[in-house]
Amino acid sequence: MPLDEFKEKKYGAKGAKSRSDLDHGLESFKLGALLQEARLEKGLTQAELAGRAGTTKSYISKIENNIKEVRLSTLQKIVHFGLGGQIEISIKLEE
Numbered sequence: 001m002p003l004d005e006f007k008e009k010k011y012g013a014k015g016a017k018s019r020s021d022l023d024h025g026l027e028s029f030k031l032g033a034l035l036q037e038a039r040l041e042k043g044l045t046q047a048e049l050a051g052r053a054g055t056t057k058s059y060i061s062k063i064e065n066n067i068k069e070v071r072l073s074t075l076q077k078i079v080h081f082g083l084g085g086q087i088e089i090s091i092k093l094e095e
Contacts, residue, residue, distance in 0.1 A: 007019060007022060007023075014094060029066045031070070031075075032066045033064075035060075035063055035064055035075075035078070035079075038083050038085065039060075039082075039083065042084075045057075046060040049078065049083070052081055052082040052083075053077050053078040053082035054077060054081065055074070055077075063078075075087065
């Protein structure tokens with residue numbers, strides 16, 4: 001069963017509260033997973049990344065584990081100063 005079909009069956013159509021909550025949670029999870037993947041690719045510990053970015057190991061851990069949402073300006077610092085990278089953002093409109 002395709003993911004979209006599963007989500008609709010289990011959580012309702014797009015726009016339903018439970019579906020919106022799920023989709024928001026998935027986006028946050030993906031961000032944490034992407035950050036962790038990039039950190040590991042650079043061979044950094046959470047503490048090393050935090051030191052480079054001017055934040056704490058605890059904060060990096062909370063982002064990676066989807067416990068805390070991150071502000072865009074803070075994410076930019078983590079990616080730029082901590083990982084030596086840049087963020088690319090796109091907007092996808094639902095029909």
